[in-house]
Each structure stands twice: as C-alpha cells, then as structure tokens.
Amino acid sequence: MKPYVYLARPVPPEVEDYISQHCSYKKWEGAEPITRKELLEQLGEAQGLLITGEKIDDELLDHAPNLKAVSNISVGYNNFDLEAMQKRNIIGTNTPDVLNETVADLGVALMLSAARRIPELDKLVKEGKWENKDDGPLFGVDMHGKTLGIIGMGRIGEAIGRRAKFGFNMNILYHNRNRKMDTEKALDATFVTQEELLQESDFVLLMVPFTQETKHLMGREQFSQMKKSAIFINTSRGQTVDEDSLIEALQNNVIFAAGLDVFEQEPVSPDNPLLQLSNVVTLPHIGSATHQTRFEMAKLAAENLVAAVNGEEPSAVVPELKGILK
Numbered sequence: 001m002k003p004y005v006y007l008a009r010p011v012p013p014e015v016e017d018y019i020s021q022h023c024s025y026k027k028w029e030g031a032e033p034i035t036r037k038e039l040l041e042q043l044g045e046a047q048g049l050l051i052t053g054e055k056i057d058d059e060l061l062d063h064a065p066n067l068k069a070v071s072n073i074s075v076g077y078n079n080f081d082l083e084a085m086q087k088r089n090i091i092g093t094n095t096p097d098v099l100n101e102t103v104a105d106l107g108v109a110l111m112l113s114a115a116r117r118i119p120e121l122d123k124l125v126k127e128g129k130w131e132n133k134d135d136g137p138l139f140g141v142d143m144h145g146k147t148l149g150i151i152g153m154g155r156i157g158e159a160i161g162r163r164a165k166f167g168f169n170m171n172i173l174y175h176n177r178n179r180k181m182d183t184e185k186a187l188d189a190t191f192v193t194q195e196e197l198l199q200e201s202d203f204v205l206l207m208v209p210f211t212q213e214t215k216h217l218m219g220r221e222q223f224s225q226m227k228k229s230a231i232f233i234n235t236s237r238g239q240t241v242d243e244d245s246l247i248e249a250l251q252n253n254v255i256f257a258a259g260l261d262v263f264e265q266e267p268v269s270p271d272n273p274l275l276q277l278s279n280v281v282t283l284p285h286i287g288s289a290t291h292q293t294r295f296e297m298a299k300l301a302a303e304n305l306v307a308a309v310n311g312e313e314p315s316a317v318v319p320e321l322k323g324i325l326k
C-alpha cells in the first residue's frame, strides 16, 4: 500500500503527478491558505506532510500520530520546533541550493534599488513631478567599487558576494559562524568581526538563518556602528532585525537607506512606519519567487517527501534532524 501524505500547499501539476505515483494523498483545495485549525484536522492519518513555513510544534505533532516526515518548500526552517521533532523521530527536510541564484539576484536588486532610489524616482516620474532643473535632490550613491559586508556567508551569501565582486568590483567583507577559506580565495573576501564589518561597509547585507542566536542580531547598537552613508539590506528573516531600532535609524539618518524583503510580522501591517519612509525599499518576501525556481523548490520538496515516507534517505534533511535517519 502506498504511504499517505497531506499537501497543505499547492504544487505544480507535474509535481503533484510525481507524488501521486508514489503516495496516496489529499491536498488543501481552499482559495485561502490553510488555517492552523484546518491543518490540525487533516493530520490524523498522514505519514508525510508538505508545507511552506507552517509551525511544526508539539501541538501539531500531537494531532499527527502517524507522521514520519515534514517537507518544507523553503530553505529556511525556523518554523520547525527541532526538539519536538527530534523526540518523536520526525524527519524534516528543506530546499537548499535550488534557490541560491534567484535569491542572490533579488539581494542585488534591493541594493541597487536602495542606492539609486529606484522605486522613489519611478513614483516621481509617474506622478508627473519630473522637472528639468538641477537634479541634486534625486542623486543616489554608487554601488560599484564600494565595500559590501555580508553577515551570514552561506550558500546565498556567497552567491551575492560573487555578483558584487565580479559584477560590481566591490570589496567583500564577511562575518560568519566559521571562516570559509575557499570563499575568501574565490572572492578575495576578508573575514572580520561583526563590529568591524558594520563600521567599514557601505552596504551591509544580512543572510543568516533565524535562530535563537540571530534573533534581533541587528539592533540600535549595531545600526549606530554603521556609516551614516550606509545601506542595510535584509533578505534573511524579519526577526533577525529589531524593527523599531531600524525605523529609528532610518528616521534619524543614522543610516542612509534600507532594502527589505522580510519583516518581523508578515504580511507587514499597513501601519508599519517603514512603509512611510522614502529611504526604504520594501518587497513582500519574494526572494525565491520566480516561476522556475518555485517549480524547482516544489519538485525538490516532493522528492524529499516521497523518499522519507518510503523509507529512503531524502537528499535535503535539515542538519539538526539527520541523526533520525541512523
């Protein structure tokens, strides 16, 4: 008998077809995303679960007595309560690598947009406010030849570093849990303390996972260490930044500008003061959101799910849960 899995998120037809060849399944068919309550009601028989970011904790696992594996259609897995999963031997998988280049493209787009004030000036032109006089007030700052500091030199951090080095001739500083000698050589990058990075960089880009350790990694003290002319980019998770401190830094010209794909609360509240600031470029958490990459992510997540519920080793088990396979 085929194992039974529940798909809480839609996947492309080809991916669903692949799942159907290896598993029996049900899927969420609502027009709105599945609610927590609806999800809990679906889990009684499920041996596998496909999600994007839904919280996997004791309460959910108590509703899923047959569950063996949870497959996340995302590389970040801060939605996994790893302890709750470990104690029940639940395999957890994610989608690394297939999205690196797409997220890196977006990181660079945010850097350029904030530096050259693209959304602000686009709005000005469309509102008919383009005047043929000294354009000083519209000037931005250069990206080429400047210093980029990357906090979190992992798979995506490195892909951004490559673009910055070889596309924009930037000088690369980085701070990471550990030094990466190959990356240093490839990008002529320099490992520095976080404080040095903040003090010396013209662009500071955050690309760490959200963990207990990285919660509010950027706060008032860290923003005050940055140059007044510096641009801050967050493509990691909203919770890595103390948003109140960021707002304060942007309102008081402690830093020049910010580019944000992620927020402490998502979707961001329309009342969030960040949305009123002309020196902030905002995006709705779309780092990996191209048709091609979202397809590759769904495909990898389906392969992980099918392997796990059929007793095979999925290619992308998250590091903290690898022990469960032994």
Ligand SMILES: NC(=O)c1ccc[n+]([C@@H]2O[C@H](COP(=O)([O-])OP(=O)(O)OC[C@H]3O[C@@H](n4cnc5c(N)ncnc54)[C@H](O)[C@@H]3O)[C@@H](O)[C@H]2O)c1
Pocket (backbone or CB within 6 Å): 075, 076, 077, 096, 097, 099, 103, 151, 152, 153, 154, 155, 156, 157, 175, 176, 177, 178, 207, 208, 209, 210, 213, 214, 235, 236, 237, 261, 262, 285, 286, 287, 288
């Ligand atoms: N905006 C988006 O749409 C989007 C898309 C993909 C990934 N992400 C986020 O980006 C994160 C990184 O993805 P990745 O694939 O590059 O992961 P990765 O594991 O390859 O890289 C993360 C790096 O951060 C470093 N790190 C961890 N804690 C740190 C700390 N306290 N200080 C300094 N460095 C630290 C790690 O050593 C690692 O090198 C994901 O976990 C996810 O949250 C966001």
Ligand SMILES: O=C(O)[C@H](O)CO
Pocket (backbone or CB within 6 Å): 053, 073, 074, 075, 076, 077, 099, 287, 288
């Ligand atoms: O972590 C990821 O893969 C992205 O943030 C999409 O959720």
